[in-house]
Amino acid sequence: SMEVPSQGPEVIKVPTSQYEFGANYIDPKLMLIGRIAPDGRLNGRVKYEVTENLFAQMNAQLTNEPGYSQGMFNLDYKGKDFRTQCQVGNNGFYGGNYIQSVTKNLSLGTEGFWLQQQRKSGVGFLARYDTKNMGCNWTNCKHWTGFTELRSESV
Incomplete structure (x- = not known):
């Protein structure tokens, strides 16, 4: 100032x-x-x-x-019914995730990371349900609490 x-x-x-x-x-x-x-x-x-x-x-x-x-640095690959990503960062960060469409509206996924300097790791899981007007995400990760999100175009 x-x-x-x-x-x-x-x-x-x-x-x-x-x-x-x-x-x-x-x-x-x-x-x-x-x-x-x-x-x-x-x-x-x-x-x-x-x-x-x-x-x-x-x-x-x-x-x-x-x-x-x-x-x-990220490398992303998008398949017909899945997506995956690999990540590398400074200070020894390594991560990756994968999400797969199970049905037209339901996808399941997982992610993980490793912090080499801090010697910490984490694993997460994801479920996603989508319709034309509404979607719901649920994630649960080691070291974090669960997170749920509901969305609707009418709100």
């Missing part, structure tokens, strides 16, 4: 705005997005359609502060 003197003895604090400079490149198979902030933080995202069903994506945030830079 910036201090602005006033006619009285008090000082008025005015918040300063935050801004970023960014550039985007969007093509039917390739998307590049970059942002840089005045403090030097650089954010970048790349998404590439390798084939009609296979996508590669990379996200990165670079900072001047040691230990705060992050990077993540």
